[in-house]
Amino acid sequence: MKLIIADDESLIRASILSMVQDVETSWQLAGEASNGEELLDLVKEHRPNVAIIDIRMPRMSGLEAMQLGRVISPCTKWIILSGYSDFAYAQEAMKLGASEYLLKPVNPIELERALANTAKDNKEFIRMLNQQFENSLFALCNGLTSMKFEELDSIFVQGWFIGAICLFDTTCTGKALSDITSRFYDDLRGCMHSQLVYGMNFAMISLLSGDLAVIGSWDPAKGVASKEQVHRFFDALGDRAGNSLQGAAAITILQTAECLGFDSLNQQLGQLGQWSSLRAVCGVGRRLAYAELQTEAGDDRKVRASHLLCSIKHHLQIRGYLNYQSAVSEMEGTWPQAAWLNQDAYRRAVQQFIQHALGIAAAAPLTQEEMMKELRSLGESRLLEIKPREPVMADLIEQVVHYLEQHYMEDVGIGQIAHQLNVSANYLSTLFHKKTGTPFVKYLTNIRMLKAKELLLNTNLQVKQIAEKVGYYSTRHFTKLFVENCLSYPSDYRKSQA
Template sequence: MKLVIADDENLVRYAIRSMVSEMDAAWTVAGEATNGEDLLELLVEQQPNVAIVDIHMPGLNGLEAIRRGKVLSPMTKWLILTGYSDFQYAQEAVKLGASEYLLKPVSPDELERALYATYKDSREMLLLHNERFGSNLTALLHGLIAVRQEDREGVFHQGSFMGAVFEQDRPAGGPARAEAHAAFYRQLTACTDRHLNCGIHLAIVTLPGGELAAVGAWNVSIGCEGRRQVAGFFEDVLREARKASSQEESVTVLATGECRGFKELNARLAGLQQLRELRFFCGFGGVIEYGGLQSLAGRQELLTLGRKLTAAFEYLHEGRYLNFQNTALELEAAIKNWERTATEGERRSLFLYIGHAAPGIRLSDRSGADAVAQELRSYGERMLRQLQSKDIAQSDAVSQMLQYIDRHYAEEVAIGQIADLLNVTPSYLSTLFHKKTGMTFMKYLTRLRMGKAEELLLGTRLSIKQIAEAVGYFSTRHFTKLFTETFGKYPSDYRKSV
């Protein structure tokens, strides 16, 4: 997007040009003018998206230039610069069609806000600000930055949120699902593109445990309309989740419901992850609301059985069939304990999960604890007889993961896609990675990127924006925030100090 600057002060033009060059948006300064006559020539030649115009210039002043310029370049939007004493002139400029006015001296944040407000209907600007929202949301969810760093009047503090976590369960011993997972991710991101609008924010993110999640947020200023638009996005997302479910994979959606501010959203997402095993009992393969899981949270027999089942089937995914057999023995007591309070709905949901996770097991609604335990043991024995050497050992999985991160750190990389490539579950790989390295995947990736950024900062003359892109960040502002959190200084100040 093109903009032109008209101001008779060299220092002002230089400052604005420098601030624009550091912005995330793809603004190009197409020309500069020192007076109104030169500005009119620029407008004819460049037809810019935005013109930043000083009211007081020698010869033809800013107001007259705007009046004539509207005829010469009708699609240009106007942003004026003024002093406190020029307020009446500013009012007149607004009547002429100026979108925003700025008081000198202007700060980078004020200029960027004004440019966004001036050109917010542009699809490119909407996408840019939504990508920034997604980056900040990911950093907040992984504890890389604190919510107190966000604008107190912004969406993370004052907005309303909805979230959904996608639990993707595939059968033990099933084929790698990297391609299908990548396709599902693409479909979800396509939903954000279809529904993105001014005043709402939409993101597809990876949670610390490796699960995919969709998040929608809206500003309080648009109220019910924002809620309606975000709800439409989630309807589309749920359709994609149903389409992604098949015999080879079942997608269960855990929904947060409406939350006020990021803190409540984060607490509910954490609650859903802590109670994720309860999906086996209350709607496996469908949509489960936060309140539905919370209503079962006090039933310890469900949590115990759910977690033992999760561990057992992770052993199957990893080919550790002897471990599965040992866990199957423990499961019999847990199943009997649950059976005393089980409802018919819980039995149907649980048996649906077991039949999906272990193809070949056949359970009826009347199967008792003994029959379920026997089926699980028999299944483990059959798998043990079919045992083949695993391609990936536990210790090798982390080393391969580290090699992959080292090669692809500058790209968009998530633990889910690496887990698919290694044919293990994201939660298993996340746990194993933390155990072996002492930190989460996202913190490791961020530390690696910051180290590479430091090398480029001190060893090259690349701009901050170029360095951010070279280490995997499209947003200079987001990169600067993470760099400052890591090193305690802005990148430019760090370069000067060292």
């Protein structure tokens, strides 16, 4: 978005430009003016989104320039600068259509808020704010930063949230699974962008488990429309889950309640992760609310049965057929006592799960005995498929570490690496943590911080350039992570090692 700064003092123009650059928006300086006539020439040439102008300027005052400029460029927003002695002029400017009024010397926080208010109807600006929100949320959810960095009026403190974990149950692997998830992510991202309005945010992030979380937030101070928009989005997400039963993968949505602040959201997301296996007995391909899962989690027998069903799926995926048969045997011993399985809804839910997760389809409802027989038969057939001299897969974690060392500066996620290695993201994430002692996201961040330190000490690159070279396109986000990991600001670290 284009920006013009007009003030007869060059130091003030430079100061404001520096503040705008620190805001880390997509603002592009179209030009600077030292008087009202130069300002009008720039407005006529560039039709800027915003003009920041001083009330008192030579040749033509800021008020006169704004009046004429509004005729030349009706869509331009005007931010007025003045001293205390010019308050009457500032009042007149607001009556004439100025969007914001700032006192000199300009406060950086007030300038950032003023720019946000003037651009709140601009789609590009709204998407930029949403990207900043997503970056910060990812860092918070994965333990890369903490809430101590957030201001008391931050969306992460005062805002409302709804979150959901998206789970895929399918027999597809490798490229087929990658295509399914990619189409879902792209569709979801497009839906988010089309529904974004000022005062709300959407994010798609990978959790430590490797699962995808979709999160919406709204600021109640900016109107109820944003809250309604978030709820409509999650209703549509639930519809997508229901439609997935007709496809190659059943998509299940585990959704939080409304949460005030990030801490509440994070707690509920963590709890949903622990309850995720309950979809095996509650039904896949649908939206499961926090309250419903909380009720089902109170029945230890259902919890145990759901864990066994999901472990059977896991063992089948990683070709652990002996463990698979062991889990089936354990289930066979406990199911006769599971009276709840005699209820049609639960029996249908279990059959739906084994159909989508294991590929066991049946034209009619199966009895418990028939289910056990099908599960055993599947394990035995897969065991027989193993070739006597099948080569052992190379160490997965060595491959992941090597890949990160080569591609740390790119947009890297556990999901895309898992798809390349033909394993589930959840399995690879767990294995990586177990083998290295560090979660995947934290490991990647550590590599990036080490590379950033090298660049700070051995080059004259600006912090913004270093951030981009190690995989971050927001200097503010990079700085926050650097402080959390290295206990100093990048510029201070460079000075301390000089």
